[in-house]
Amino acid sequence: MKNKKIDLGQGLDEKKVREISKIKKESEWMLQRRLEAWRTYKEMPLPGWGVDLGELAFGQIHYYLKSVAGEVGSWDEVPGEVKETFERMGILQAEREVLAGVKGQVDSEMIYGSLKEYLREKGVIFVSMDEAVKEFPKMVKEHMGTVIPIGDNKLEALNSAVWSGGSFVYVPEGVKVEEPLQVYFRINSERMGQFERTLIVAETGSKLSYYEGCSAPVYSAGALHAGVVEVVVKEEAKVEYVTMQNWYKNVYNLVTKRAVVESEGVMRWLDGNLGSKVTAKYPACVLVGREAKGEMLSIAMGGKGQRIDAGAKMIHLAENTSSQIVAKSISKGGGRTSYRGLVKMGEKARGSKATVRCEGLILDSDSRSDAYPSNDILADEVSLEHEASVNMIDEEQKNYLMSRGISEVRAETMIVNGFLEPVMRKIPLEYALELNKLIEMEVEG
Amino acid sequence: MAVNMALVIKDLVVKRGGERVVDEVSLEVKEGEVVGLMGANGSGKSSLALAVMGWMGCEVEQGRISIDGEDLLGIQMDERAKKGLFLALQQPKEVEGVTVGGLLRAAMAERGSGELLGEIKRRCKREAGRLGMADELLERGVNMDFSGGERKLMEVLQLKMLEPKYAFLDEVDSGLDGDGLKKVARVVKEEVERGMGVVVISHHRQIFEYLEPSKVVVMKDGKIVKRGKAEVVDEL
Numbered sequence: 165m166k167n168k169k170i171d172l173g174q175g176l177d178e179k180k181v182r183e184i185s186k187i188k189k190e191s192e193w194m195l196q197r198r199l200e201a202w203r204t205y206k207e208m209p210l211p212g213w214g215v216d217l218g219e220l221a222f223g224q225i226h227y228y229l230k231s232v233a234g235e236v237g238s239w240d241e242v243p244g245e246v247k248e249t250f251e252r253m254g255i256l257q258a259e260r261e262v263l264a265g266v267k268g269q270v271d272s273e274m275i276y277g278s279l280k281e282y283l284r285e286k287g288v289i290f291v292s293m294d295e296a297v298k299e300f301p302k303m304v305k306e307h308m309g310t311v312i313p314i315g316d317n318k319l320e321a322l323n324s325a326v327w328s329g330g331s332f333v334y335v336p337e338g339v340k341v342e343e344p345l346q347v348y349f350r351i352n353s354e355r356m357g358q359f360e361r362t363l364i365v366a367e368t369g370s371k372l373s374y375y376e377g378c379s380a381p382v383y384s385a386g387a388l389h390a391g392v393v394e395v396v397v398k399e400e401a402k403v404e405y406v407t408m409q410n411w412y413k414n415v416y417n418l419v420t421k422r423a424v425v426e427s428e429g430v431m432r433w434l435d436g437n438l439g440s441k442v443t444a445k446y447p448a449c450v451l452v453g454r455e456a457k458g459e460m461l462s463i464a465m466g467g468k469g470q471r472i473d474a475g476a477k478m479i480h481l482a483e484n485t486s487s488q489i490v491a492k493s494i495s496k497g498g499g500r501t502s503y504r505g506l507v508k509m510g511e512k513a514r515g516s517k518a519t520v521r522c523e524g525l526i527l528d529s530d531s532r533s534d535a536y537p538s539n540d541i542l543a544d545e546v547s548l549e550h551e552a553s554v555n556m557i558d559e560e561q562k563n564y565l566m567s568r569g570i571s572e573v574r575a576e577t578m579i580v581n582g583f584l585e586p587v588m589r590k591i592p593l594e595y596a597l598e599l600n601k602l603i604e605m606e607v608e609g
Numbered sequence: 610m611a612v613n614m615a616l617v618i619k620d621l622v623v624k625r626g627g628e629r630v631v632d633e634v635s636l637e638v639k640e641g642e643v644v645g646l647m648g649a650n651g652s653g654k655s656s657l658a659l660a661v662m663g664w665m666g667c668e669v670e671q672g673r674i675s676i677d678g679e680d681l682l683g684i685q686m687d688e689r690a691k692k693g694l695f696l697a698l699q700q701p702k703e704v705e706g707v708t709v710g711g712l713l714r715a716a717m718a719e720r721g722s723g724e725l726l727g728e729i730k731r732r733c734k735r736e737a738g739r740l741g742m743a744d745e746l747l748e749r750g751v752n753m754d755f756s757g758g759e760r761k762l763m764e765v766l767q768l769k770m771l772e773p774k775y776a777f778l779d780e781v782d783s784g785l786d787g788d789g790l791k792k793v794a795r796v797v798k799e800e801v802e803r804g805m806g807v808v809v810i811s812h813h814r815q816i817f818e819y820l821e822p823s824k825v826v827v828m829k830d831g832k833i834v835k836r837g838k839a840e841v842v843d844e845l
Contacts, residue, residue: 559665560665560702561702561703564701564702564704565712565715566686567687567690568690568716568767569716571687572687574719579705581707582705582706585706
C-alpha cells in the first residue's frame with residue numbers, strides 16, 4: 165500500500181536505524197554507513213555550542229514518520245491539506261514564475277518534486293536524497309561525508325544514522341542555472357524529528373541558487389530539526405544557498421551546514437532565522453583553493469522564549485582567499501540572540517582577507533544580544549577586520565519618527581527594517597519582501 | 610463662541626531631568642502668523658518647543674496646550690503631529706535605512722493618505738531641488754552622514770511635504786549659508802501664506818528680516834521676559 169502511514173514511534177535504537185534503511189530499500193553500503201553513524205552518535209557528548217539542549221527529550225522524538233504517500237511529480241496528486249499549506253507559502257505561483265525546480269518535504273519524506281525540462285537535458289540533477297542513493301549511488305558515495313564527516317558533531321552523527329529526505333543537486337561543468345531551485349520543509353507531526361540530508365555538487369564554472377523555506381504548525385510538544393547540508397563548490401563555480409527558517413517556536417533547530425570551495429569558487433550563505441525555540445547554526449565555508457570566496461549574510465530575530473545562536477565559520481586554507489560575514493540580529497520580548505563565529509587563517513592562507521560585521525539591536529530591556537567572535541590566525545600577511553556592536557533601540561530616533569505622526573509601534577518597525585536594510589538589499593527581492601513581512605509581524609506582535 | 614484658530618500655550622511649566630526649564634510661559638500663534646522666539650542658550654526655547662511637541666523627557670507640570678481649540682496635552686506625540694503640529698529640530702536624528710520618502714510615506718499613511726511612494730518621491734525630489742538639496746540625499750537614510758546645513762534642509766523639506774497647521778523651527782538657520790537661508794525662508798513663507806502659524810527660534814536677525822514676525826518674544830531662565838514687535842530683534 166503506497167499510502168500507508170509509517171511511524172517508527174518515539175525513541176531510537178539500532179533496530180530502528182536498520183528499519184529506516186529497510187523501508188527505503190537501501191543497499192548495504194548505506195545501511196553500514198548508518199550503523200557506523202549510530203555507533204558514533206551513541207558515544208558522542210552533546211556539542212558545546214552556546215545553547216542549552218538540556219530540555220530536548222531525545223527519547224520522545226519520532227525519528228521516522230512517513231505521513232503522506234510517496235513523492236509525486238504532478239501538483240494534482242499532492243494531498244489536499246498539504247497542498248493548501250504549500251499554496252499558502254506561495255510555492256505553486258513561485259514555481260510557475262521564477263523557479264527552475266521545486267521540492268517539498270513533509271516530515272520524513274519528500275512529497276513533491278519538479279525540475280524544468282531544459283535543465284534535465286543539460287544534465288542538471290535535482291532529486292530527493294533517497295532517490296539519489298538509488299539512482300546515482302556513485303556520485304553520492306563519492307561526495308557524501310567528504311564535506312562533513314560522520315561524527316563531525318553529535319547531531320551530524322544522528323543525522324547520518326537516521327537521515328531521510330533532503331535533496332541531491334548536481335550541476336555539470338559550465339552549466340549556469342539562472343533560476344533558483346527551491347525546497348520547502350514542513351514538520352507536520354507532533355514530536356517529529358526531521359533529519360534531511362542535502363548534498364549539492366557544483367562542477368567547475370557552474371552556477372546555482374538554492375532556496376529553502378522551513379515551517380511547522382502549532383503543536384504543544386516540541387520537534388527537532390537536525391539537517392545536514394554539504395556543498396561542493398568546484399573551481400570557478402558559484403553557489404548561493406538561501407534559508408528562510410520560520411519553524412514554530414518549540415522546534416529545536418540544530419543544523420550543520422558546510423561548503424568546500426575550490427580555486428576562484430564563490431559560496432554565499434544567506435540565512436534568515438525567525439522561528440524555532442532554539443537555533444544553533446553556524447554555516448561554514450572551507451576555502452581550499454586560491455582566491456576562493458566565502459560570504460555569509462545572516463538575519464536573526466529572537467522573540468519571547470527564543471534562543472537564536474547563529475553565526476558562521478570561515479576557514480581560509482589557501483592563498484588570497486577572502487571572506488565576509490555580516491550578521492544582524494534583533495531581540496525582543498525577552499528573546500535572546502547571539503552571534504557566534506570563527507575566522508581561521510591556516511598556514512597557507514597568505515594574502516587572504518576576512519571581514520566580520522555583527523550588530524545586535526535590542527528592542528526592550530528584557531531581551532539580550534551577545535557576540536562571541538573568535539579568530540585563529542596561523543598565517544602571515546593576512547588581514548582581518550572585525551566590527552561588533554550591540555545597541556538598545558534609540559529612543560530619540562523613535563521620537564523623531566513619532567514627531568512626524570508615525571505611531572510608536574510603526575516607528576519601531578521602521579527602525580528595525582532600517583537596521584536590516586544593508587543586508588536586505590543583498591537578498592533577492594521576493595525573499596526580502598517575505599522576510600520583511602515576517603519581521604514586521606514579529607515586531608508589531 | 611467661535612473657535613480660536615491658534616496654537617495656544619497657557620501658563621506652561623516644564624521639567625527636564627528634574628529641573629524647571631519652562632516657567633509659566635503663555636504664547637499664542639494664530640493661523641498664518643510668524644512669531645519670533647529669541648533668548649540666550651539655555652533660556653528654555655528648545656524645551657518649550659519640545660514640550661509642546663511631546664518629546665520624551667519633557668514633563669509638563671502645569672498649564673495647557675491646544676491647537677484650534679483642541680487640547681494636546683492628553684495625547685501622544687504622533688497624535689499631536691497628526692493634528693497638524695510640526696517641530697523642525699535643532700538636532701535632527703539619523704535613521705539608518707529609512708529614506709525621507711519612506712518616512713513620509715509612513716507619515717502620510719498614518720494620516721489616511723493613500724499617496725503612493727513613487728508620487729511622494731517625485732514631489733519630494735521637486736521640493737528638495739527648490740531647497741538646493743542634492744538628489745543623492747534623498748536616497749540615504751534620513752540625515753545619515755548629513756552636514757549640519759543639510760539636516761536643516763531635510764527638516765524644512767519634511768515640513769513642506771507634511772503641510773502642518775502650526776510649526777516650531779528651532780534654529781533652522783544655523784549651519785546654512787546665505788543662499789540656503791534664502792531658500793528656506795521662501796519655502797517657510799509659502800507655508801505661512803497657506804495659513805501655517807510658526808514660531809521661529811533663532812539667535813540671528815537675518816531670518817527675521819526674511820520672515821517678518823508680527824511679534825517677537827524673548828526668553829530668559831525659562832520665562833518670557835520681553836514681548837514686542839519686530840523691533841525687539843534689533844534691540845538684542
